[in-house]
Amino acid sequence: MDFPSEYKYTKDHEWVLVVGNEATVGITEFAQSELGELVFVDLPSVGQAVEQNGALCVVESTKAASDVYAPISGIVAVVNEALQDEPGLVNTSPYGDGWMVKIRDFSQEEVSALMSADEYKALVGA
Amino acid sequence: MKHTPLYDEHVALGGKMVSFAGWQMPVQYKGIIAEHSAVRERVGLFDVSHMGEIWVTGEEAERCLQYLTCNDVARLRDGMAQYSALLNDDGGVIDDLIVYRFASDRYLLCVNASNTDEVFEWIVRRNATDAVIKNVSDEFGQIAVQGPQALSLLKDMAPEAFVSGVKRFGFVEVILEGIPTIIARTGYTGEDGVEIFLPAKDTSVLWNRLLETGAVYGIEPCGLGARDSLRLEAAYPLHGHELSKDVSILESGLSWIVRISKGDFIGRSALCASRDEGMKNSLVGFFLDEPGIARQGDVVRSKGGEVVGVVTSGTKTPTIQRALGMARVSVEHAKAGTPLVFVVRNREIGGHVVSLPFYKGLFA
Numbered sequence: 001m002d003f004p005s006e007y008k009y010t011k012d013h014e015w016v017l018v019v020g021n022e023a024t025v026g027i028t029e030f031a032q033s034e035l036g037e038l039v040f041v042d043l044p045s046v047g048q049a050v051e052q053n054g055a056l057c058v059v060e061s062t063k064a065a066s067d068v069y070a071p072i073s074g075i076v077a078v079v080n081e082a083l084q085d086e087p088g089l090v091n092t093s094p095y096g097d098g099w100m101v102k103i104r105d106f107s108q109e110e111v112s113a114l115m116s117a118d119e120y121k122a123l124v125g126a
Numbered sequence: 127m128k129h130t131p132l133y134d135e136h137v138a139l140g141g142k143m144v145s146f147a148g149w150q151m152p153v154q155y156k157g158i159i160a161e162h163s164a165v166r167e168r169v170g171l172f173d174v175s176h177m178g179e180i181w182v183t184g185e186e187a188e189r190c191l192q193y194l195t196c197n198d199v200a201r202l203r204d205g206m207a208q209y210s211a212l213l214n215d216d217g218g219v220i221d222d223l224i225v226y227r228f229a230s231d232r233y234l235l236c237v238n239a240s241n242t243d244e245v246f247e248w249i250v251r252r253n254a255t256d257a258v259i260k261n262v263s264d265e266f267g268q269i270a271v272q273g274p275q276a277l278s279l280l281k282d283m284a285p286e287a288f289v290s291g292v293k294r295f296g297f298v299e300v301i302l303e304g305i306p307t308i309i310a311r312t313g314y315t316g317e318d319g320v321e322i323f324l325p326a327k328d329t330s331v332l333w334n335r336l337l338e339t340g341a342v343y344g345i346e347p348c349g350l351g352a353r354d355s356l357r358l359e360a361a362y363p364l365h366g367h368e369l370s371k372d373v374s375i376l377e378s379g380l381s382w383i384v385r386i387s388k389g390d391f392i393g394r395s396a397l398c399a400s401r402d403e404g405m406k407n408s409l410v411g412f413f414l415d416e417p418g419i420a421r422q423g424d425v426v427r428s429k430g431g432e433v434v435g436v437v438t439s440g441t442k443t444p445t446i447q448r449a450l451g452m453a454r455v456s457v458e459h460a461k462a463g464t465p466l467v468f469v470v471r472n473r474e475i476g477g478h479v480v481s482l483p484f485y486k487g488l489f490a
Contacts, residue, residue, distance in 0.1 A: 036142075037157050
């Protein structure tokens, strides 16, 4: 199982990668394997304000709907429209094409306080 | 938490184990979509050993079942099975079940895992005859072999036993791989196939033989996830979703198994009364026309905003590739084509009523 070291992680199995002014958010490889194949991703609206640990998206497998929480507070800048037609990208490329949301106007302190790859790896027992 | 005789097999096959009705069961192995597709296109293998089995025997067995179940047991002949239900006095569904007639004084009931003990107690309590009721669930394992190649696979394993041509809802007692089995041409997927009852201790042997012999057909072990998506496409009701003790069977899409004319049975007078009053609700199929998935419990509104029903099952299924489901709605909104609004996490998603089933298999 993959845990890219440049990413930050949450105990709820989201990841964050900051590039410039935007923080990209997705779910981890562990999360997607636990959820199974996704058939729908309910994305937030661009411009929507999100709060740390508040609802961000809902991911749905054939079997169930599960919440994805915002790892950090901020404003939704971009959503991954490709997931509308191909929600399975979250399964096949959780850290790449399966990203979900880019957040702007976030606090760098909130990002820094998230887990490192090693801490997250220990959490999921990998 | 109970284990079926196939627990070790599931773990060895990489099954993702979950709790279901008091049992540890595999929800999936490779993935729900791959397993679902295997059943639609080739053949899939399901552990259904958690289902309950109850013998009803004795000279008054038929009379016992006529009173306890809503379908007409007198229509059965030896070697035939019948889909039926146990109703409470209000006409609500305690459980749906299959009645297998071995002889006029010997019937086997196959009931839902979550209900086995309750159903057994109910039958014992309401049995007004000398029929003997015996819960033998722990003695039986059960394997479902489902898909267009299911019968070819069975014939490969037992050419002499299966040549007679068992019809849909027929069953035979045969020795398969040296194991005494009951093979019924029934299932819960919308495909052709069989359900095999056999001694619990022999279940893992036959499971592994089926996997080996079925390899040439591309057989896949399938979990509860695919079982649910397959049955939903075929519009088979599921207890706890479409079926409930608190809802009349006539509002659950199963009026076709209710034989009012056969004589008295538990729930009959309530059903007659509600029929005379006119049914208020109906079970319908729906498609969503906007992105999203409606699931059990989601509220259904009319275009005008009035609450008209509730979703009983919903997902996006692999074969149909659309968000769909079943809902119980007022009869005024039950006609195919009627636009409906589904309230999913406080968001409104448009959809419409469609006729059932979504997937028409060989027997639909």
